[in-house]
Structure formats: structure tokens, C-alpha cells
Amino acid sequence: MIEKKLIQAILEGEYKSNEPLLPERELAIYFNVGRPTVREAIQRLERNGWITARKGMPAIVNDYWKHGNLMTIVNILQCYEEIPDVFIEYMLQLRISLTPSYVKQAVVHHPLKVIALFSQVEELKDDAKSYATYDWELQKELAQLSSNPIYLFIINSFTDIYIPMAEKYFAEPYHRSASRQYYGELLNAILKADIQAAEEMTKNMMEKSLQLWKTKTKESEK
Template structure:
């Protein structure tokens, strides 16, 4: 059924506001291409000049950007946080721990809300994500499993139906995909870790599906606590290996044969 804007206010501003609402609630996602102008005007039941004016307002607000080919798309909003301060924080191990600690709290909140608020559509999306995790796990495709992992978490944020939480967590998941704070592939390269992560994702999913907010929150927080601990173990093991290699090479400062 076509969307239709409210005709009680100036048409172009109302059109812009309607599209803003779609972006805010997550129906229009960062980077999504918009329909051609004619089709979009029909969907919104407005004239093409009104639509153009509304789109221009959104471009001025930085919410819509033009494509080189002439189309338009949602701007890359809240997919990551690009700032010198973020790079500085990501370079400090103790800050990464703070990042994971924050995610533990927010993930628990999101899972709890999703268990209470998820619609049938949300639950179907969560099921597809869990099925992708299972398939990638069974095929030992750790890169696909890592991507499905992030997609499951995003689906939980969407199912929380809290738009502020959704946008914050989308930003964090964008940084996670790019490896800003830690490299997920190092986790998924270890079969024994992948087994635990799959079980933890299953626990989050199952709790949401049976609408148990306390179990969902607990499973999400346990998952982040485990991720934080394993990351620390991997870093420690890498540091020990580096020391061992330096000993063999004499710190690269000796004339050993």
C-alpha cells in the first residue's frame, strides 16, 4: 500500500518530514538508493515538483545525497563515527575494553526490549539471521559467520523499536564491521571460539523468540563478557609469541648465525 504524506501542512515540508521519519525509524537505511522520482511521487501521492522541493530540503540537511549517475540515496548516517578522537580511542587497549563494556550494557537492553516488542516481521528477520549463522558455521566459513553475527545484532536493535538505541547501535555495528575497535576475524578464526559464539547467539535468539526479556538481556551480556575475555586472551597470546620470536632473533640486534 503506497505511503501518503499528511496534506495538512505545506506539502514539500510534510514530504520531507515523512522521509525523515522513515530514516529515523530505520525503514530507510543509510546508503539505501531512493526510487526514481516519478515512482516515488506516486508512492507518496504528491506532485513531482513538491517531491523535488522536499528532497532538496533533505539534501540541505545532509540526509539525502546525490549519486554520480543522477539518482539519490540516503546519506551514510550513523554507520560509523569518523573523528580523530575515535581513532585515538581505538588505539588504546583500555578504551577498547570500555567500548565492549558499553556494548554489553546496550546489547542487554536491546535484547530485553526485543523480547518484549518484536513483531512477527522482526522475528522472521531474526530467524533468517540465525539460519545464516548456522549455515556459515556448518560450512566453516568464518567470514560469512562474522558478517551474519553483526546482522543478527542489528536485527535485535531493530526489534527493540527504540529509535535512539537503534541509531547508536548501528553506529557501533558500523565500526565493528570495519574493525575499528577490534578484529572479529581473529575471534572467528578459532573453531572453539566459533562454537561458543554460535551457542551464545542461539541463546539470545531463543530468549527473544520465547519473549523472555530477562533471559535475553542475560544472554546478550554474557556474550559481550565472553567476547571481551577472549579478545584479551588473544592479545596476550600474540604478545607472548612476539617475545618468543624476538628471543630467537636476539631482538634483531645481535650477530647470531
């Protein structure tokens, strides 16, 4: 709770970059907790790039866009009741770089296991939540089947926010139908052992998803 409150204060400009937080003692009084609890919150904030702790002095607020990491993004999104559209755009851009690589590696090393992941597509309900949940599980499994464990670490960083973001994306019926078509075409490429086609197909779909989302958000702004 203390960590989230301090992050909200930073996001709202109550604490600005290069300015100090209140001393631990004053924060403990403000939040009505012991100093060890405040110290733990400060350690978590430092670990995720929000602040720089100083021995015997109040911590300094960082420019989180320069000092942050994946968890910083998660922290930001957890402060919103509804995830901003721009962050979904950022996620879709990230997927263009990451997803084709771990899909290719998963197909190369575990083709039969990858094929099995598509067994649920035919029974997939045509609603945002079903698609979001399925796509989340699919991405996790594909990343796990790749030869690089870092992919799964990155995916797991978004555990708390991936499905809410995906639900907003899949709220559009055409987005769901485009993904369903992609799942089918990707499966066919894997069944044919066409690894290059699977990789190219995935990249094309990630790029298409980004363009679909940009079009949707532009229409919403009119």
C-alpha cells in the same frame, strides 16, 4: 582526503592539543585545492570533535579524547591499516552495556521477527568473515527492532569498522563456537518467551566475549 590527512597529522603529533592548524589559505595551497574545500574539511573536523574553529583565525586542535564523539573513534580507526586490538576491547566493553538492553526490547516488542533473525545460523559457514557479517546484520536488526531508535544510530556509527573488528575477533575458532552456542541458547529462551533469561544470557555472552578477547591478546603478547 584532506580531513583524513589532517586527522593523521593530529594522531602523529604533528599538530598537538591547543595548537593552531595552518590558516585556511595555507592549507589550500598545501593541498592544492580551493579554500571552500578546506573550509568544508575543517567543518567536518569540528563536528567530530577534532578542532575548534575560530572566526578569522586558524582553528585550534582539541584533545580528541575529551571533545570527540562516536565518529571520532571511526575517524581514528579509518587511519589504521589494521585495527588495533585495544579498540576491539573498547567495543566489546561497550557491547556489555548496550546489547542486553536492545535485545530485551526487541524480544518484548517483536518476538517473531527476532526469532526469524536466527534462521541463517544453521547455514553459517565456519569462517571469520561469515560470522562477522552475520553478527553485524544481527546487531543492526535487533537494534532496529528495539523501542529506542538511538541504539540503531549508535550501531550505524560503526558501519565502516564493525566487520573488520569482528573478523579479527572471529578469527579464533573458539570465539566462533562460543557465539554459535549463544545464538542457539538465545533462540531457545526467546521461543520460551523467557525475556529475563534472554537479557541475562546476552549480558553474560558480552562479558565472556570480552574475557576471551583479553585472553587472546595476552597470549599474543607472550
